Amino acid sequence: MLLIRCPWCGPRDETEFRCGGEAHVARPPDPQALDDAAWAEYVFIRSNPKGWFRERWVHAAGCRRWFNAERHTVTHEIRRTYSKE
């Protein structure tokens, strides 16, 4: 079980958190301006690297706030959590 450092609550067990997938995928400001392919890219396509990965987490059973983490998908190491880039 990972030990995740919530930027507000400190290190807590993984079971208190929920992972929200890849971070820094902003919702397009004007979805209607996107063609089908570009919209599908936003809705459905996420990267899945072997190595360092920036992902979103929420402290669901704690302060309920969202933050980002840099996690290594092989070793599971989290080298950084942050609330704003």
Next chain:
Amino acid sequence: MTAFRLPDGGRIDRSQKLRFHFDGRPLEGYQGDTLASALLANDVFLVGRSFKYHRPRGVMSAGAEETNALVAVGEGGRLDTNSRATMVELYDGLVAQSLNRWPSLGFDVSAINGWLAPFLVAGFYYKTFMWPRRLWQSLYEPAIRRDLLVVGGGRSGLREALAAARTGARVVLCDEQSESPATTSTELSALPNAVVLARTTVFGYYDDNFLCAVESDARRQRRLWHFRAKRVVLATGAHERPLVFGGNDRPGVMLASAVDTYLRRYAVAPGKRVVVFTNNDGGHQRAKTFRELGIEVAAVIDSREGPVITRTLGGRRVEAVEVGGARIACDLVAMAGGWSPVVHLYSQAQGKLRWDEKKLCFVPDTCRQRVRVVGRANGEFPDHGIEPLWEVNADKAFVDFQSDVVARDVHLAAQEGFASVEHFKRYTTTGMSTDQGKTSNINALAILAGATGRSIAETGTTTFRPPYTPVAYGVLAGRDLGDFLEPIRVTPIHDWHAAHGAVFENVGQWKRPWYYGPQMHAAVQREAKAARTALGVLDASTLGKIDIQGRDAGRFLDRVYTGTFSNLAVGKARYGLMCREDGMIFDDGVTTRLAENHFHMTTTTGGAARVLDWLEEYLQTEWPELEVYCTTVTEQWATVAVAGPKARELMAEIAPGLEDLAFMTYREGRVAGLDARVFRISFTGELSYEINVPGDQGLALWQAVIDAGTKHGIAPYGTETMHLLRAEKGFIIVGQETDGTVTPYDLGLDWAVAKQKDFVGRRSLTRPDTRRADRKQLVGLLPADPREVLPEGAQLTEVDVALPRGHGSRPVPMVGHVTSSYMSPNLGRSFALALVRSGRSRIGTELYVPLEGRAAKVRLAAPVFIK
């Protein structure tokens, strides 16, 4: 009699005799015995049958690595299968049975598999069998945070624990045995910051120094421990390796270290005349010890000096060994094949291993986690001049005893191309039994390395995975069973329902009245009739309620609902649909504007938490500039829905002035003397009021409604009737008419979708796939037989076919499925809702619902049955 108890010595208490039963046979042992040592003292050598060939097997080890002596301990509901007899402490009254034998251990019918052995080669199980199911049981789980966790209470572990504890660090030491140097250390037990847990097996090492252990008492009551340690020291020791030669699985062939343990700890001689077989100096040292303890050593066969043992002879017990054509009579063979550090936990922690060419074993190398390995687990033992002897070319030379893998299987797998150690393992099942290959893995991969012309380092090991030893499911489940499995949520009116015969259904964690019994069909017909013709009342308290406030609340709702809410007048309510970004419906409900910047949102009962999370996610991550606050108020309000033609009369009596509330509006006022929020909204299609009062007054309101409604023939109704009433009107239920693949347009809810603003999911509604004309669309179904209630989930076809029986039936295209289905007392017939491909254009045509032995004909209709 060949095995026997020595007249003196051992760390057993001879003053305490213990009686126990093995396979129904009454036997005696002493306090301090394990089941294995007590069986050996009684000369019971045959303790199990192997899994595949059902070969007779005896005790091989004296510890956690035991591969043969698997027993079931206890009886009935407390039967604990797959226990290793070497780890079961004897207690008075213990009952144990051997496994894998029928009808008895001595006469085993399946042993015929042994004659069929040539056909049961590598990959046999991979191709045929599934694992047998086992039975387990339980206790509870403490969690503990410590500076240092030491695993292993031998000399190295004790030294580490003492060193840390003396500095004031909080230390826990776990050892799987009932006794160890750590449990007997007076200095350690005197330190208040040190905890020693005996009979405690650390079975899993997970991320960030999180470890799990099972603690047992002498009578096998167990509990689960969770540790989060700042640092971990592994002092897990080493396991001796068996040697691979013909008939090395015959009872009486044991690890030399185990023979030593039985002699010295338990004062049990497993035989009178021993042959030691070794490839290193350690075997000679053991022979010396055995002689000193009065055991005759017939020979020490050292592979470095001359001919080796090619096979054992005997029946259910070894009687001799064959060495270079000569026979040596013996009743015990002690194998000293070198040592393997117990690196399981280290490897689980993602530690890397390194092959030590001199000691012929894998030793810890590097690990990302804060862990140190000490003592024998770290390869800190002399090499004893060991030289490789990975196999003796012979029949029935067992590598993995429990999986019945012989050396020739390893060669066969290599020939067949299973060179990768992970593929090889799965193909031959080596190391996949309950012992997880503790005594077999290294021998197997060394033979594989030889067969594929690679070094052992190149061949590598398989991944070590938790658990280190089998853990009963019951220990993991703990008390999370039955009523403790999940929180149970009940409304403030629950006790009234229970007292009035309600049968409850689970909706998420909620208990909701399903119908007011005793008989479901009659109850639903009665309840539904009352609500349409007179008065019904529903406990709708479980409805999700979210209080939404803030300057930008209206703008926010415009973005999360498909409809527009910013233009809603204060005091008005509106139905809303929520989609995910993929355009699929995810929840619905009615939201009311209480004030300019204050909304009361309702959600589905099961979706309340999900919706709140989703709102929060968008507020925090996409639109942090919006000033909006979302608060769950589901349990703050009890909700009583009164519905039916007499509802206005009722309200006039208990809430004068509120009865004239217009449809889809809201007002605060007093109902039955209680401060209330009253909403004129309807999920039944009848004249309906949803009355909200603070939760603790819910029962008072309910009782007042029942009292005042009795003269109108009021009937409380449950969820089944609620579903029926709304279906008659064609109102959807998220999760019933939707399944995550349904858009608002599929359901004909175009009116709830705004055309001129953006909302979550909007762009997806014009994707090519969501625009298809042949998507499944919501329709009504009227069965040709008005008494036919179609099964929900049933498929629809264009052809008149029954459900297929068995194999070989011709596939039939399925054009849709039934989502809701009822018998309506108001229509006087059955009806259903369904999602059907191009459904709207098929209205008026007929389809079929394949059933057992026949098909039901149905006519498609608009999904509104009562206007």
